[in-house]
Amino acid sequence: MMNLIDYLRELTEKERSLEFYLTCERGYHFEWRDTKPFLEKSYKEEVLSVRYLNSQGLCGISYTLDLSKAGIQSAIERASFLSSKGIAAIYPELKEPYPEVKRLEFNEPSKDELLENLEREREYLFSKSYLERLERESLSFGEEEIFLIREGKVLSWKYPSFSFFISVVAKSDKKSASGYAYKSSSSFREINFLDLAKEAEKKARALSLSEKGKPLKVSVLFPPEVALELLSILSFSLKGDEVFKGRSYLKDKQGREVFSKNLTIIDDGLYPGLSETRPFDDEGLPQKRKELVKEGVVEGFIWDAYFGKLMGTASTGNARRPDISSPPKVDFTNLYIKAGQKSPKELIISQKFVFEVLEVLGAHTANSISGDFSFGVSGILYNEGEPVAYLCEMGLSGNIFELFKELEVGSNLTFFGDMGSPSLLFPSMDLG
Numbered sequence: 040m041m042n043l044i045d046y047l048r049e050l051t052e053k054e055r056s057l058e059f060y061l062t063c064e065r066g067y068h069f070e071w072r073d074t075k076p077f078l079e080k081s082y083k084e085e086v087l088s089v090r091y092l093n094s095q096g097l098c099g100i101s102y103t104l105d106l107s108k109a110g111i112q113s114a115i116e117r118a119s120f121l122s123s124k125g126i127a128a129i130y131p132e133l134k135e136p137y138p139e140v141k142r143l144e145f146n147e148p149s150k151d152e153l154l155e156n157l158e159r160e161r162e163y164l165f166s167k168s169y170l171e172r173l174e175r176e177s178l179s180f181g182e183e184e185i186f187l188i189r190e191g192k193v194l195s196w197k198y199p200s201f202s203f204f205i206s207v208v209a210k211s212d213k214k215s216a217s218g219y220a221y222k223s224s225s226s227f228r229e230i231n232f233l234d235l236a237k238e239a240e241k242k243a244r245a246l247s248l249s250e251k252g253k254p255l256k257v258s259v260l261f262p263p264e265v266a267l268e269l270l271s272i273l274s275f276s277l278k279g280d281e282v283f284k285g286r287s288y289l290k291d292k293q294g295r296e297v298f299s300k301n302l303t304i305i306d307d308g309l310y311p312g313l314s315e316t317r318p319f320d321d322e323g324l325p326q327k328r329k330e331l332v333k334e335g336v337v338e339g340f341i342w343d344a345y346f347g348k349l350m351g352t353a354s355t356g357n358a359r360r361p362d363i364s365s366p367p368k369v370d371f372t373n374l375y376i377k378a379g380q381k382s383p384k385e386l387i388i389s390q391k392f393v394f395e396v397l398e399v400l401g402a403h404t405a406n407s408i409s410g411d412f413s414f415g416v417s418g419i420l421y422n423e424g425e426p427v428a429y430l431c432e433m434g435l436s437g438n439i440f441e442l443f444k445e446l447e448v449g450s451n452l453t454f455f456g457d458m459g460s461p462s463l464l465f466p467s468m469d470l471g
Contacts, residue, residue, distance in 0.1 A: 052191035059188040060088040066181015091118035098128035131344035137318035145182040145199035160232040172208040196317040209243035218242025223456045249431035254471045258390040263453035266460040268402040275407035279342035280369040298443045304332040308372035315457040321367040322358040375459035379448030386464045388424035410439040434471040
């Protein structure tokens with residue numbers, strides 16, 4: 040591997056138009072269907088992305104699985120050719136120093152450890168008479184190493200990843216329904232199979248008992264996993280490229296109090312232990328911690344080098360490659376809503392009637408520019424903290440920017456990969 044890295048580094052010393060991005064990934068995937076082994080495989084892949092910036096400031100990109108000198112040269116030629124009709128870009132100067140970030144070791148779980156977790160989770164689920172099937176369990180784990188090579192310099196980072204998914208089916212006298220839960224983390228120890236089983240069981244049970252209800256105005260609780268759907272819609276307007284293009288609702292609102300004082304949104308490329316935590320972004324600039332919204336006030340936006348220059352501001356270390364075949368674009372590192380003080384239980388009992396959303400349908404249809412949304416939802420209706428109805432085929436609609444003007448934020452900040460949120464309670468929504 041080091042011979043390859045040295046060769047790529049030498050190429051960038053001779054030709055400053057070149058940039059290489061190499062990913063080396065290895066890992067394992069296990070899957071069980073109805074508790075029976077369904078799939079077990081290992082994987083290993085090395086992919087090289089080549090970016091070429093021509094004298095007109097246009098970028099071409101190519102990638103290859105052939106890491107021989109001939110394969111690399113062919114990818115360089117393709118990237119150079121494509122640059123004539125490429126997109127505008129710049130290569131920012133690779134600056135020292137970079138922030139110190141602790142590297143996490145990849146500790147592969149033993150088979151005994153894995154089986155113990157599965158046995159504990161399955162024992163709990165099989166004790167529930169209303170559970171019809173343990174439909175699927177899926178575990179993936181591995182590590183990835185990236186190399187960014189430009190101007191004769193080499194930046195590298197290695198990180199582990201683990202994820203677990205479970206789905207179960209519950210049956211009532213009304214119908215059968217499935218519920219699922221998942222968790223991804225940089226540490227196997229942080230993935231609690233039993234907690235995820237309980238979450239999936241809760242959803243499946245509630246959905247199996249649910250029925251269409253009457254319209255009502257009610258407080259609505261979004262647990263962390265579902266709250267991410269709202270954060271995803273809102274975060275579009277915090278991207279600097281969308282500000283430049285005039286599509287961000289917040290483009291002219293920096294320094295203004297737009298949201299509830301309970302809302303603080305942070306993008307932190309240095310948050311310990313998360314998947315996008317590392318010293319540098321995909322342009323080789325230092326990553327940082329940014330408060331984008333602080334107690335309701337819009338503090339700023341995220342930028343890469345190109346759009347930052349167009350707007351007369353510096354990069355915030357937020358260039359990310361959507362995939363190996365794409366150039367870096369403005370994107371978040373680890374984005375989350377800061378935790379509040381109340382537990383989920385305290386939020387539920389804070390209002391007389393609270394509807395807890397367990398399932399959202401149609402989140403992809405929301406308009407990120409205007410903020411308008413219309414979801415199909417299912418969940419549990421509480422009266423003074425006690426469940427009194429299980430509802431499905433209900434609708435929630437509104438505007439995301441108006442919605443976030445009044446809310447309470449829970450203390451249970453939970454990350455799912457590179458995004459996190461606590462529970463969010465909105466005091467008044469029309470549930471139709």
